[in-house]
Amino acid sequence: MKKRFVERPWFPFWADKWIFGSMRIECTLEERAIWIDLLAFASKDDGYIRANETTPYLIQQLVGMLLIPEDKLKPAIKKFIKLDKLEEPISGIYRIATWEKYQLSESYNRVQKHRKKKKGGKPLQCNENGVTISYHNKLKHNKLNESKVKGIKAKVIDYFNETTKQKRSYTCDETNKLINGRLKEGKTLKDFKHVIDTKTAQWLDDSKMRKFLRPSTLFRQGNFEDYLNEPYGDSKKEETQAMDERHEKAMEERK
Numbered sequence: 001m002k003k004r005f006v007e008r009p010w011f012p013f014w015a016d017k018w019i020f021g022s023m024r025i026e027c028t029l030e031e032r033a034i035w036i037d038l039l040a041f042a043s044k045d046d047g048y049i050r051a052n053e054t055t056p057y058l059i060q061q062l063v064g065m066l067l068i069p070e071d072k073l074k075p076a077i078k079k080f081i082k083l084d085k086l087e088e089p090i091s092g093i094y095r096i097a098t099w100e101k102y103q104l105s106e107s108y109n110r111v112q113k114h115r116k117k118k119k120g121g122k123p124l125q126c127n128e129n130g131v132t133i134s135y136h137n138k139l140k141h142n143k144l145n146e147s148k149v150k151g152i153k154a155k156v157i158d159y160f161n162e163t164t165k166q167k168r169s170y171t172c173d174e175t176n177k178l179i180n181g182r183l184k185e186g187k188t189l190k191d192f193k194h195v196i197d198t199k200t201a202q203w204l205d206d207s208k209m210r211k212f213l214r215p216s217t218l219f220r221q222g223n224f225e226d227y228l229n230e231p232y233g234d235s236k237k238e239e240t241q242a243m244d245e246r247h248e249k250a251m252e253e254r255k
Helices: 015-022 020-025 029-045 060-068 068-082 106-117 131-162 171-184 189-201 223-230 237-253
Strands: 086-090 093-096
Touching: 015 020, 020 029, 029 060, 029 068, 029 093, 060 068, 068 086, 131 171, 131 189, 171 189, 171 223, 189 223
Parallel strands: none
Antiparallel strands: 086 093
16 A cells, blocks of 8 residues: 655745746736645645545645635636646546656756765755755854854944944944954954054044044945054053953853
8 A cells, every 4th residue: 555645845946937937927926826835735745636546635625724715726726727737637636737847856866866876975864844954054054153243243333332432223234234344354353343442542532533433434344454454552451352352262162
């Protein structure tokens, strides 16, 4: 006896074929939504929509499982059959006529088969959501980096506000963009503090230059590099910064 369901947790969904394919032209927005539901449901049984090999679902059952009104589902199914998108090999049993197009390409399958045969070679491993493990780990790594960058940005703005006696927002797009740009160049929190300290010492008490004591001036690419190379002679301030950095490093090591 054959297994009732294939139980695939995912299936390939080719973006270009969906965006530029005939379904977008021939079907309404509502019908396209129903089609996606049918594809997802059919992935559980190798392209079929049925209770088992010989028994169809009643239309009321499909309505209940897919949460689609009957007056929307029935005409959509008829239209998909007319457009040769859906087959009905047995009355009430449906199959996605183009199911093979939603599978991985032959070249991909050949590569995977070859990797299995190679000594020590392994096919791509996927997690329960069908995402390859390596890609999943990459996403996880990116999220950790995003969290770290967000923390650095907050510290930069906090330090800027504290040093210049201003109240710059954490949500200012321009400020965040400038900080992101410098971080991508490899600049550190220490670099930001140096620039902030240097220009605050020079400009805070200067009525003409005070207005330039702002993120859009200090953190701009060309300016930042120049200011970073200016010496700041307050040894006490530098000593305090060094202590702060040692404290932050110790906190990071504990995590």
